[in-house]
Amino acid sequence: MFGILRTLWLTFLHMGHRRVTVGYPETRPALPPRYRGRIILSRDPDGLERCVACNLCAVACPVDCISLQKAEQDGRWYPEYFRINFSRCIFCGFCEEACPTYAIQLTPDFEMSEYVRPNLVYEKEDLLISGTGKYPDYSFYRVSGVEIPGKDKGEAEREQPPVDVRSLLP
Amino acid sequence: MATIHIDGRPFPARPGENLLQACLEAGADLPYFCWHPELGSVGACRQCAVRQYSGPDDRTGRIVMACMTPVTDGAILSIDDAEAREFRASVVEWLMTNHPHDCPVCAEGGECHLQDMTVMTGHAVRRYRFTKRTHRNQDLGPFVNHEMNRCIACYRCVRFYRDYAGGEDLAAFATHNDVYFGRHADGALENGFSGNLVEICPTGVFTDKPFSAVYSRKWDLRGAPSVCTHCAVGCNTIVNARQDTTRRVLNRYHDAVNRYFLCDRGRFGHGFIAAPSRLRAPLARIDGRPTPVPVQDALRRFQMMAQDGPVVGIGSTRASLESNFALRTLAGPARFSTGMAEPEHGLTRLVADLLRTTPARNPTLHEMESADAVLILGENVTVTAPRAGLALRQAVRQATFDIADAARIPRWMDAAVRTLGSEARSPLFIATPGPTDLDPIARATSRAAPDDIARLGFAIAHSLDPTAPEVADLPEDAARLAADIAATLRAAARPLIVAGTQYGTAALPQAAAAIATALAAHGVDAALSLVLPDCDSMGLALMDGLSLDAVRALARDGGIGTLVVMENDLSRRLDPAALDALLAAVPHLVVIDHTATPLSARADLILPSATFAECGGTLVSTEGRAQRFLQVLFPDLPLQAGWRWARDLAQAADPGKAPDWQDLDDIIAAIAAATPSLAPIGRAAPDAAYRLDGARLRSEPPRISGRTAVRANISVRDRPPPAAPDTPLAPTMEGAYGPATPGALVPYYQAPGWNSVQSLNRFQQEIGGPMRGGDAGVRLLDGDGTPRPRPAYATAIPAPFAPRAGEILLLPEPRLFGTEELSSLSPPVAARVEAAALRIADDSGTAPTIALRLDGQSVVLPVIRDPALPPGIALCPPHMALRAFTAPAWAIVQPDGGDAP
Numbered sequence A: 001m002f003g004i005l006r007t008l009w010l011t012f013l014h015m016g017h018r019r020v021t022v023g024y025p026e027t028r029p030a031l032p033p034r035y036r037g038r039i040i041l042s043r044d045p046d047g048l049e050r051c052v053a054c055n056l057c058a059v060a061c062p063v064d065c066i067s068l069q070k071a072e073q074d075g076r077w078y079p080e081y082f083r084i085n086f087s088r089c090i091f092c093g094f095c096e097e098a099c100p101t102y103a104i105q106l107t108p109d110f111e112m113s114e115y116v117r118p119n120l121v122y123e124k125e126d127l128l129i130s131g132t133g134k135y136p137d138y139s140f141y142r143v144s145g146v147e148i149p150g151k152d153k154g155e156a157e158r159e160q161p162p163v164d165v166r167s168l169l170p
Numbered sequence B: 001m002a003t004i005h006i007d008g009r010p011f012p013a014r015p016g017e018n019l020l021q022a023c024l025e026a027g028a029d030l031p032y033f034c035w036h037p038e039l040g041s042v043g044a045c046r047q048c049a050v051r052q053y054s055g056p057d058d059r060t061g062r063i064v065m066a067c068m069t070p071v072t073d074g075a076i077l078s079i080d081d082a083e084a085r086e087f088r089a090s091v092v093e094w095l096m097t098n099h100p101h102d103c104p105v106c107a108e109g110g111e112c113h114l115q116d117m118t119v120m121t122g123h124a125v126r127r128y129r130f131t132k133r134t135h136r137n138q139d140l141g142p143f144v145n146h147e148m149n150r151c152i153a154c155y156r157c158v159r160f161y162r163d164y165a166g167g168e169d170l171a172a173f174a175t176h177n178d179v180y181f182g183r184h185a186d187g188a189l190e191n192g193f194s195g196n197l198v199e200i201c202p203t204g205v206f207t208d209k210p211f212s213a214v215y216s217r218k219w220d221l222r223g224a225p226s227v228c229t230h231c232a233v234g235c236n237t238i239v240n241a242r243q244d245t246t247r248r249v250l251n252r253y254h255d256a257v258n259r260y261f262l263c264d265r266g267r268f269g270h271g272f273i274a275a276p277s278r279l280r281a282p283l284a285r286i287d288g289r290p291t292p293v294p295v296q297d298a299l300r301r302f303q304m305m306a307q308d309g310p311v312v313g314i315g316s317t318r319a320s321l322e323s324n325f326a327l328r329t330l331a332g333p334a335r336f337s338t339g340m341a342e343p344e345h346g347l348t349r350l351v352a353d354l355l356r357t358t359p360a361r362n363p364t365l366h367e368m369e370s371a372d373a374v375l376i377l378g379e380n381v382t383v384t385a386p387r388a389g390l391a392l393r394q395a396v397r398q399a400t401f402d403i404a405d406a407a408r409i410p411r412w413m414d415a416a417v418r419t420l421g422s423e424a425r426s427p428l429f430i431a432t433p434g435p436t437d438l439d440p441i442a443r444a445t446s447r448a449a450p451d452d453i454a455r456l457g458f459a460i461a462h463s464l465d466p467t468a469p470e471v472a473d474l475p476e477d478a479a480r481l482a483a484d485i486a487a488t489l490r491a492a493a494r495p496l497i498v499a500g501t502q503y504g505t506a507a508l509p510q511a512a513a514a515i516a517t518a519l520a521a522h523g524v525d526a527a528l529s530l531v532l533p534d535c536d537s538m539g540l541a542l543m544d545g546l547s548l549d550a551v552r553a554l555a556r557d558g559g560i561g562t563l564v565v566m567e568n569d570l571s572r573r574l575d576p577a578a579l580d581a582l583l584a585a586v587p588h589l590v591v592i593d594h595t596a597t598p599l600s601a602r603a604d605l606i607l608p609s610a611t612f613a614e615c616g617g618t619l620v621s622t623e624g625r626a627q628r629f630l631q632v633l634f635p636d637l638p639l640q641a642g643w644r645w646a647r648d649l650a651q652a653a654d655p656g657k658a659p660d661w662q663d664l665d666d667i668i669a670a671i672a673a674a675t676p677s678l679a680p681i682g683r684a685a686p687d688a689a690y691r692l693d694g695a696r697l698r699s700e701p702p703r704i705s706g707r708t709a710v711r712a713n714i715s716v717r718d719r720p721p722p723a724a725p726d727t728p729l730a731p732t733m734e735g736a737y738g739p740a741t742p743g744a745l746v747p748y749y750q751a752p753g754w755n756s757v758q759s760l761n762r763f764q765q766e767i768g769g770p771m772r773g774g775d776a777g778v779r780l781l782d783g784d785g786t787p788r789p790r791p792a793y794a795t796a797i798p799a800p801f802a803p804r805a806g807e808i809l810l811l812p813e814p815r816l817f818g819t820e821e822l823s824s825l826s827p828p829v830a831a832r833v834e835a836a837a838l839r840i841a842d843d844s845g846t847a848p849t850i851a852l853r854l855d856g857q858s859v860v861l862p863v864i865r866d867p868a869l870p871p872g873i874a875l876c877p878p879h880m881a882l883r884a885f886t887a888p889a890w891a892i893v894q895p896d897g898g899d900a901p
């Protein structure tokens, strides 16, 4: 008896609360930027592909839904193909955590339902955006020691010019 | 056995080894860089520091380098000691100060010893905030990538390349922090073992260049134990594959055979699997054009052909025992050919007979390394059996080891031993027509024609044992050399005689066997090693069959209705006229091969077979060791193993009598039952029913990635793993795996905390010893261990070589790259092939080319004049300018040849 009255009372109290359910899709919630939704591949500040095909996101993924193949041009690694099977993805964000270049990022977009599963297989063309995403400044190749067009040996951050191996000076 | 105490726990240790080895054998995680099990210790990296106490009462102890400290009984040490840990952490931190931020784009990542050791020492946060030194890279040719920034100056590369493999074009330059490992200038690494730098270097400085083009992380690669098919040594390999393509070949340790190293032909020769020359569908000649047909149609066509007369099968020295045996069953033993023409056919059998009857040891490669006197009799071993050449290079170090033993310096103290014995070399005598890579370390070399070399050999035998036939008219200098070599071999404890079939003469292996027999008569523990040309030459010698010459005779008499050729390009064995005559006399030609050849272009029916990566099988190495290679790729029909095609053809021709082999183990059992000399091959590796800890072994690492995405562009449905009836390895990541995996079944090396190839240490009973799970392969020529009766000496001593006027004796001189059939189709190897040239004695001519006529063919070849070569002979690479040239032949020198282009 007391229980029923208590429940009625609580329900009554709720009439004064702010509503949390919204009338989606007419009303859209504001999701924080770190929400874990649709995955994208971003570009570095110079507008080039950030992903260096290191395969770390693929191996971190607990459902193994990321697959890619490394290719190389002028010393720069990039994925020849990059595929995410979103029909398997659990949006855990491990891939983003594993990525050493900030290339792979989860976004607040979750509206990606499809009627057939193959439509949930995203290739690099579907994933690659034209901006830097959440991390505007970082560029892996400015830190890494490999030589790429436009950045010679010794021109990365905190690097000395290349050694002259024929010099015996201390 | 000594006992050492590591952090309070006793462990057995071998006296004579160092503490680092002992700790690793005890299963401890002790980081190291510069020590290598085959190269020994130099104490350069200071990474293996431990605290050693002088006794139970010693409470302070001292920090020592484990790799430089010999094991003593009762030694007490601590790996866990706080100061030792801090010492090791500082060392890694220093090594990392200049290390680039490269792991994501480093092909070593995921199997990097430096990564492993950094994690092991606990160095996680970079404190160094200053600038890093950088280096420029070099282009080192098609095999090896160079990224010098990643170097930690452990010196392993130069110690292997220069000290172990005898290379000269890789060195350490500059000083202190700047030290640089590279060539004096850009250019391909010249040494034939340069690919081992990839595994030797503990960092990503040297990485596999062809692999980089199809790169995958180690955790994504399926592996299978395999056997190299590019010469007769039979080095053990691991083949890695992903997404239906092979990606690379790695060394697989076999303590008696290749141990830690492969030659570059073996490591980079697998590219033929994906080359455009691959055959992938049955092709029937319809209206004169090869046209793809379904399998059933192809078999029906064969059924029709088989009604037109007897089926004759030609096997191949590059096909597995199984494929050869299946073909032999299809054609019948009397109509099966080994696919070798004379003289190779007879020589191959002779070699098998000599190895079976000579009362001398038939050494393993590892035993060859400890020979203390070596005579090479007419074989350029570094090109015909490259890995054996590397073993012989180590043999000359025996004298050094003797000096070190006398001075009580352990053999693994590499720098000390090399300095101490730098002048001392065990005797190595080389008698060959042309120069060889081993010449610089030989005590004496003799340049002579093959017949004269054989005479020298027989003279040595006679001088050792007067009952051996005497060589008449021996020139005085040859007699002196023979007596000198005889005395040296007689004085040695473990002399080794090496010969082979390269120069197509029976006299050379016979002379070598005569010397070994004569030495054995004196009670010397002599060894005889004979080199055959191809990966399954010995298998065919033991299987027996007709020579190609006999097949030609059969065809001339109209005795062939259909000729079935298994993985053998006859255009490399028969000169064009002979091949035309053979094919003209044969109504139907069926070729089973994985690679298109000039022969397959003429076939009426082509059936695509599987390469060594796509099927399982057995090969018999020149040492007589049967070894199994297992499947790493599982292609769909119509690609199938050669033996399955032969079985299907037999079923099409005569369903009643055809064999009913379902899997590899069935046919292996059939071979063992039918051929007594091959009966033990079943023991070469565990069969498909093998279980470790009650489970099938896995062939994929446990963390393979992308399984639900890799095929999702084709279908999002899961696919069951392929059926794998021929192999005990499951083609998945589920299954057993561990240090007790049999050596014949190791799909990859990995141990907790050890992701690089260095994890091999965990799989060995003792470092450098046999595998915990047992070694791979089974030796077939050893007999039952009863002492062998002394065989009669060969009496057919050749006459002295006599040059002919206007003619020149062409001798086959194979090359590391370019003369072996399949590796030449691999793009990185093809990039290293140099144009064919003729090496002749100095004829005081100046023309850059020479024109020859041989068997009705004319060729013009560039010449290299070599004053050291005996006059009247010329060294010519086989299968290059003259495709069918394999055996010595007299060629007519065209007088005006020099003017030709």
Ligand code: SF4
Binding pocket: A060, A061, A062, A063, A064, A065, A066, A084, A088, A089, A090, A091, A092, A093, A094, A095, A096
């Ligand atoms: S969010 Fe998780 S499940 Fe989805 S791709 Fe990334 S790692 Fe895989």
Ligand code: SF4
Binding pocket: A050, A051, A052, A053, A054, A055, A056, A057, A058, A068, A095, A098, A099, A100, A101, A102, A103, A104, B104
């Ligand atoms: S972890 Fe980042 S850089 Fe590496 S493959 Fe994935 S997206 Fe590319």
Ligand code: SF4
Binding pocket: B099, B100, B101, B102, B103, B104, B106, B107, B108, B109, B110, B112, B113, B114, B115, B150, B202, B203, B204, B205
């Ligand atoms: S060598 Fe090893 S630690 Fe260095 S960048 Fe390559 S993977 Fe990383």
Ligand code: SF4
Binding pocket: B150, B151, B152, B153, B154, B155, B156, B157, B158, B181, B200, B201, B202, B203, B205, B206
């Ligand atoms: S290149 Fe590799 S093997 Fe050579 S010293 Fe540097 S890290 Fe060691």
Ligand code: FES
Binding pocket: B020, B031, B032, B033, B034, B035, B042, B043, B044, B045, B046, B047, B048, B049, B065, B066, B067, B068
């Ligand atoms: S491994 Fe001991 S000092 Fe390098």
